[in-house]
Every structure is written in C-alpha cells, then in structure tokens.
Amino acid sequence: MVDFSNKSTDFKKAQWNQLQNEYQTLISDYSHLPCIEQAAKVDEDHLYSLFDGEEGETLSEKGSLGPDQIQQLIAAVRHLHDHQMIHGAISPKNIWITTQGRVILYGAGEARVLEGKTRLGAVSDIRQLIAVIQRFSTLSESILERLNLEEPMTAEELEQILFRTERKEGISEDNKLAAFFERKSITQKAEAAERERRKVEKGKHRRANKMIIGGVIAAMLILADYCLF
Template sequence: MDIGGFDIKRKLFSNDFGLSVFEVEETETGRTFILRLVDFSNKSTDFKKAQWKQLQEEYRTVISDFSHLPRIKQVAKVDEDHLYSLLEGEEGSPLIEKGPLGADQIKQLVAAVRHLHDHKMIHGSISPENIWISNQGRVILNGTGEAKVLEGKPRLGAVSDLRQLIAVIQSFSTLSESILERLHLEEPMTVEELEQLLTRAESKIGISEDNKLAAFFERKSKAQKAEAEERERRKAQQGKKWGAIMMILGTVMLGVLILAVYSLF
C-alpha cells in the first residue's frame, strides 16, 4: 500500500470487518500518525462508503481539541475500494502491548469516552487494540465510530461503550480486586456513574490509607512511651541498687572505723 508522504512503520491490527490499522510516519517531518484503512471491496454498495465518510467528517468536526482523543488530519482513499482516515498520534504502543493502566490513566480513558458521549458520539469498539499509550504515559483512545458502519450495528449506543470500557478496566488495570468487584456488582449505566463509583472507591482507599497511617503513628507513640517508661523503671531499679550498695559500704566503713578507734584504747 502506498500512501503518499507517509511510511508504514508497522501494522497494529486488523479485524474481520475490513478494518486494518497501521502506525505510520510522515516522511517529511518524522511525526507519528495512526492510519485506519477500510476495505470496502466486499461491501457492494456505495451507501456504506458514504456512511463511513460522514462519520469521519462528524468526528473531525466535533473532536478538535481534546488531549485523550486524536484529531483527524486527513480522510482520503488509496483506490475506489480502500479508504482511510489519518489520526494524529505520538510515539508509543497500544495497551495490549504496553501493560496495565494505572489509576490516573483509567481517569484519562474514562474522560475520553465521556467527551465522546457529551458530543453525542459513540465509539463502538473500545478495546486494548484501540487504546494507545504514549511513551510519556498519556492515554489516547483511537477510533472514530467505524463499528456502526463496518459491523452493521447502527444501534450501538452509550451503554455498549460503557460495557466495553468496564471490560477493559477489569482486564487491563492495576485497580484492587474490591474495586473491580464493585464495578461488577453496581453495573453503572453511564460514564458519569462510573466516574462517581471510581471516585468513591478511591476516596475510601484514601481514608483507609489515612487510618493505616494514623494507626501506625499511634502504635509508634505507644511503643516510644513504653520504651521511655521501661528506661525510667530500669533507671529507678539501678538507683535503688546503687543506694543499697552505698548503704552497705557505709555500714562496713562505720564498722571499720569503730574497730579502729576501739583498738587505740
């Protein structure tokens, strides 16, 4: 595949619905981009192409300046059957290669989904392959809602995004088992509910950590007090011991002095 002005660095993934995703580099600047190529050769009608193009333009219009969602630099075609969108990116790797998400990265991912939903857009394919982690640790959610067109699921909605998002968090995060269990039991129905649940859980962890810290200092204070009391007790015992010794020595010396005086007479 020849994309003028860009060199393919590697293929990231492809699926059964005609989507292939590549990491590419702009020849002139060396900048990194994500190229999402769609094969329409098995999708006989022009209607799906028109739908796909409309989605790209909607995304391009709405998502223009949000740090955890990429901007679309270009929408074009290789030939009549192969169209692509070029997303701005940066050096990094997909989540599936990079490893688990920390608490702050989970917040970034959730914020990306909330931003889409706030602008009436559905992602449709929130997966570790579509989650990009920059070399600086920043989370970027790639994808422009193609699943609705390519997978033939026009009714995909916010709830499906949320279920996918929770599945990613449960499988690719460093959150505690208790928080993950709460996600399973409470089943939040909106991104806002998910954010509130995570905030409450984080707050409880913070309180728990504060309690642990307070208990630690209380134990330390008690131990220090006990050590001080023990030192005083030993000091007192030592004083009594030396007092007894001095009394005995005094008695002996008095006896010796009496004998000495008696011997003179």
Template structure:
C-alpha cells in the first residue's frame, strides 16, 4: 500500500463512496494520526473550507481531534487529524457510562461552536486503547450532500440511534421522546445513567431535577406540617387525675432505681471477675507483641523521602506489589490547586527512585487532598509479571470514576480501563466494580481481562 505524501499508511480503516479513512504515522516524529482522503475532486474547495473553519474552532478539546495537516495527494484533498491506537466502535459493542458521557460531550462542544456533525455513526466514533472516545467526521456530510441541509434534529436522532444500539438503556426509554437541543438530550442521558456532572446547572438542569430532591426536602413535601390545635384549660376533675398520674409515675421511677441499683452491684462483682481474667490474657498476649511489631515494621513503606523523589506532590495512598522479583511501591499523590480542586497521579517507586507514573486525573471537589482518591486495590498475574491497580476518584452522590492501571515488570504503568461506579470490592484475584452493570477486572493469562455481568 503506497504512502500518502509523507505519511506512512499503517492500515485502512474504512472506505465508502465519498472517502477512505486510514490509520497513518508520520515517519519524522513517529506520531500517529487518522487520514481522511476524499474521492471526488470537485469537492476540493468545500472540503478545504470545512476543515479550515473546523481548525479555527476545534483546537484542544480531547474528545474531538485537532487538524494536523490539510493537503492534496494525487489531486485528491485529504486531512490528517490527531489519532491514537484504537479502533472504530464495533457493531455489537456496548458503550460504558463514561464513554457515553464523552461521546455526547463531543457533540455538545460542536454545537456550542456552531458546527453540526451530520453523520454520527459508529464509523466516526473512535475508541482509544484506554477506552476514551474521539468523534471524527464533523461537518463532512454538508460537503458530500450540499443540497441537503443539516439540522440539529439530524444530530439528535443520530445520537439517540447510537445510544439505542450501543448502550444498556432499555428500548422502552426511547419511545415517544424528542428534544430541541443537545443539552436537553444530555440531561436526559445523565438522569438515565445517574452520572454526576458538574456543569448541569449550565445545561439548564439543577442537581435537584437531575438527581432527585434531598431526603429532607422530600419528607417536607410528602408530609406537610401538622396543625396542632390549642388545648383549653382542663377542668378541676382533670387536675385530680393528673395528680394521681404523677404519683404513679414517681412510684414506678423509684422502683426502677431500686432494681437498677441491685443489678449495678451484681454487675460490678462480675466485672471485677472478668477484668481479672482479661488481665491474665493480656499477660499472655504481651509475649507475642514484639513479633507483631516486627511484622508491622516490615510491611510499612517509608514515604518520608517521597517529596524529594517527586517534588510538589503529596502522598495520600500507597500499596506494595512484587513483579518479576522486583518490589514496587505504588503511591497515589495529590497536588492541590485551590480550595475546591486538585490533581491526582499514581507513581511507581523502586529502591527510592521513580520508575513509572500514570496520567494526571482530576481530584474531587474537596479542600482536603486526602479525599481525592479511594479504593486503592491491587492484584498480580499468575506468573507475577504484571500487576493491576484499581482506584476511585470520588464524585457526587457516592459515585466515583474508577480507573484501572496495568503495571509492567519494568515498573511502567498505563491506563487500561475506566468507568463510573458506586462500589469497588476485591475477591482474591478479581476486583469488582458496581456501576450501571457489574464489571470484574483481573489479569488472566498475563492479560487484562474485563468481564461484565
């Protein structure tokens, strides 16, 4: 397969009537990319105009690719866009809640910048190796079908079609629904998948309308305050009854005090006997304390020098893991930015040196860095060559963004999976994440394995 200008073709991804899509690499710097080559020469000017406008508006949004090169090959115009290892959305593939969130976010971003996509299908939805979504092909339909005007409703129907075929939402949810704007559709999706979203108020949705009212407010609405009628003064006969009632209560209280005193004295004697017995047991336990302290000291990880190895990061959680005979310490660290946000990163240390690290993640909206991360769990493969670290980035309503990192025998780490979840548990060599479905994460045959139930 011939190269296209300076770009080396790795493989052909898609070919249709109007264009062919290739995965390419720039030999100069080794950077990967996605090349889109159109077949119809008369469309060259419209194509170039489309991608010049796109290039001016879409620059650094991570779920929409930026333009790298706009050129001509064999008189045919093509564009090279940012691209990573991955593949298009497959026919029977199901999107996770996080992937749906990213996919719809990309459409929202386009509409905010006055760009209508026009042809949202699985051959334009790219899934990177780490599971993140990139949406390609924005506006190309206007070039290929200039006589047919693209509308917002076209995009909304296509988004709903993707959700219907590639999400866990039941088909009954899609019956009789319609939206006027992508933000309305996004709010509906967030409600159905129960995904916490910081910008809901900006979408015209409040936290109460999306996630329900707080318990206190619900109770107040469901149970109106009762009106207590005023009590008129009691007649003389009632006073006599109240006096008799008071005497009865006083006698009952006196009886309770007497019974309590007897039981207290009895209990004191029994307590003295129990304390004597416990004293003997403590004497026996004291003999084993040096062994316990020695074991605790051995398991402890010295992080006192961490800030020297990794300046400006504060360690908040850690775990030890042994791979191919090497001892590694996995440290989750935080970097506070302001009173309500910060960054999180996982570092891999060995013999006092940093040997690997994860991408940066956004910590929770909390002033305390220690609350930026939770559920720090690890497993190793049967042959001890790989490790798996799973941790959560807490969000709202008890829902966390759960990340899985694969750690190599060399100490390097890369993200292999992420999704939203409400609970993370470990049972032997399997880590389970409860979200819209149950995801079981493990290392089988030395490979990361995801099983959904």
C-alpha cells in the first residue's frame, strides 16, 4: 500500500503506475521475483500492489543466507538488471525466505519513485546486495573480504568473486588433505625403511656374535687338546 495523501502529485502517481505496469510486463513467472496479481487503488491517494506469495519469513527474521540462497538472490537482481529495472531498496525486510528455502526478492524501483532517488542505478543495487551478503552470509570471512578488495560492479562479477573463491578454497582443502596423506605415506615409508635397516643391522650383529662364539669355542677346543697332550 502506498499513501500519497501527504506527498501526492499526479507525476508521482503516474510514475508509480508506470512502474507497476513495467514490472507486470517484464517480470513474470520468475522463481526468485514475485508476480503482481493486481495493481489498483483504494482511492485517489492510496494505491496498492498485490503480489503472490508463499509461507516463510523475512531475512531479518531468519537471520542467515546459505551459499545456494545467495546465488538465488544474486540471480533475482541480475534478472531485474537484464530487464533494465533497478530495485533501489535491497534490504533484509524485502528478502523473503520460503519454508522450502527459496529466496524471493520483493519490491523493484519503489525507492526511486517514493523517495525521489532518481540517480539510483545498477551499481547501487550491487552495493546494497553486498551489504546484505556481508551481514547475513554463512560464507567464510576470507571470501567476504574479497568483496572489499575487488569491488564488483555487476551481479555476474559478484557471483564470480564469491563462488570462484569458494571453489578455490575447496580445492585448497583438497590439496591440504592430499598433502596430509602424502606426508603420512612418506612417514610410513621412512618407518618401514628404518625397520628394515634395524632388521639388517640386527642380523649382522647376530652373525658377528655367532662368529665370535664359534671362535671362542674353537679356541677352547684347541686349548683343551693342547692340555691333554
């Protein structure tokens, strides 16, 4: 519901109606953006849009976004931008998480009409989206830090930074695991070689001892024979 009673102008009403018509025409049957069921007015100063919806809760209530949900949210913003529409107010209260875990981004362009923010563009949407992700994401800190370093300007760049880095970290973990097993294998080989060396040394000692004992016995026999004669 929009109340134009205090700030009503025919121009703003016309902008509002045009926005709803554009949204209805361009955004339909898309998984992460709602369809407008009806756009109408209660009276001359109170206009409304009725969207379809599902059971769930806002991101403010849910409190976190997993990697798959972040991708859904980015996809919603990219779909708007692909159709030359700017959201302008990407915030936790406008992000709906259904009971099935699906993300729906409500609203598109109202801030530009209601608040007169005509300079809002695609980059401002990305900045708002980054702020939401940094606050509610379950991604690692190292991934989120890259957003400040690389400063993505489009939904595509944002997704690439987030999930390219995630894959790299996954590979890194795999490498760590491989290195662990490699070190373990090397250690096991070294231990086996050491056991074999000790075994050989032990065998040499045994042979040497036998030779010494044999020599002693031979010497005693010779001495005994000498004494008898």
